[in-house]
Amino acid sequence: MVQRDPRGRRLAARGLWSGAEVVVTLGVVLLLLVVHQLWWTNRQARADARHKVQSLQQEWGRPGGGDDGVPSAPPDEGADKDKDTDTAGEGGGAPAGGGRTAAAAAPRWDQAYAVIRIPRLGLTAPVAQGISKSGVLDKGYVGHYPRTAQPGGAGNFALAGHRNTHGEPFRHIDRLRRGDRITVETREHMYTYVVDKTLAQTAARDSGVIAAVPRSNLKPASGYSEPGSYVTLTTCTPEFTSRYRLVVWGKLAGVRGR
Template identity: 65%
Template structure:
């Protein structure tokens, strides 16, 4: 008879070795991968903040400027100005300088132009132009970052004068990112012009003084008679018709404020 093969039913035991420990090379390689990933994320954030937000905000601000110009043109209806609305002469005598006469700028007919009406919050209602900087940007009521400044607009401080009004027409704008309209206001010099165009007139201010650095809480610089509370020698002591431009300094920080002041020189009706 053929012999039967005996089958062993006992379970087989397979010996397993200990898991291999990570070598220093593997640890360094993993750390490098993490560092590269974090670096790429940070780089993308910087690109977004410094390039993309500027691109978006500038495009939106320019569209708003064009929209205001179209709106004003339609409201004017192409009508010719009456004699009392003829522009003031470019030279401007003593009566056109509020610092000399103590009165607002006047047109050729000698009439005083009323200041612009108070707009709604976050609404763009004027256009600021600074020839030295090649800047044209919309001016909106309020200084809210999400609703005004981050759109590339220049913001009007609530409670300060309106364009052409007695007191201080005070403005704020980003120096870096989001269109950065006030990036280079540190380059403005005495005698440079800043024009503010509204639906009814263009108000031309002449740069007079600058304050390179003051506290972010120095509210005196936007007062009716602008004068720094931190640097008492900076500013004015007499009422007048002023414009104030404020932005952050040094660049890429918001620790201090840079201030530029000007005086109303003339008004040109539309």
């Protein structure tokens, strides 16, 4: 009859127990990381974004918040034509139709300088210059692509935002439909854009979607062929990945002085 070594059994049991502890510890760490990414970053970024919106409203002398209403005049009639500060480097020039709009001035890098509202999504968020993660996107802000038009300017006012984590302001832009309103408020003007087209998926390298006349380089049927004043919203797709980009386009419908 073979005698088993009690010491060997104890060592095996101890090894199994230690392995189980390691697995449980790793599981807890992973769970905490998931909670941090999916809950804490959203909570923190949304609070920061909300405070920034309030700060901008107070700075502009509008502590009660902005007006989401439809502008009372079309772009060529409601704008102060002497205050067009858009430059050629920021999408300057006259919009389609021959008129000029009062475009916002280019701000400092990472500076929050506008507030975007999308009523269908219940979204209110600050817009900052640039699309850096640490300086803009991870704060829950919407980022403005450098070298694209400023709000109200001729060309393409192109924006990026997280779809998941860090406030995820663009989480549900896939729900936008043609005719939905997007308002962008600055110190001096309220710009209203109307959603016009959507590109459900394209490659991250598809720079055509944020061109002055936005048109996909990979899917030429998606986009525009005429100059105008556009807004572009971009975010990652599918959710919880960064493999592709989802794009929503809109056209400037009106400008109102504040």
